[in-house]
Amino acid sequence: DAKTTQPNSMESNEEEPVHLPCNHSTISGTDYIHWYRQLPSQGPEYVIHGLTSNVNNRMASLAIAEDRKSSTLILHRATLRDAAVYYCIRVGSGNTGKLIFGQGTTLQVKP
């Protein structure tokens, strides 16, 4: 199975930036890094993905290390609604629609 390692939990204050780390030291050259999050009582939702370059979208930014063995999801200004479990997932070439979820990082946002 494609392994990633994330801290079990993190805390942030509202309106401050949050950096969620992910280690994927055995990543292959064609593996993408995807991030999903799951808000309480909801299904997971896609956040962002990338291969080598840093990526930005309306929800977050993804910073990928030059050696690709780690990445960081950046929420620029955390809100209470960002409290969720965040999953970092490797997606390989030829993927058959299978996402391998780990335990993820539970993010708490304090007002």
Place this chain on the structure above:
Amino acid sequence: DAGVTQSPTHLIKTRGQQVTLRCSPISGHKSVSWYQQVLGQGPQFIFQYYEKEERGRGNFPDRFSARQFPNYSSELNVNALLLGDSALYLCASSLGPGLDTYNEQFFGPGTRLTVL
């Protein structure tokens, strides 16, 4: 546009019974995947169907089966229910079979199954 829909929302069954869960993908999406999420854990992949054919299967017993219909909706069937089958069952759809190409899976709200 409607997202992924699942029915029923909640379900209570007893051991040994059979259950069928239903999923309607986003319009235009041809791939449906099923996941099981036990309380406190991340979702675990069960099946993927694309164009009515099984494209992937996770490490689940043969009691679990699924199918996809011509309109791309899908059913997950679980026979001979065990207490350990109690979980949130999630359905996800995407445009095509490969997430390396089609990027996103869109998840439904899930069906909460309780086995007594």
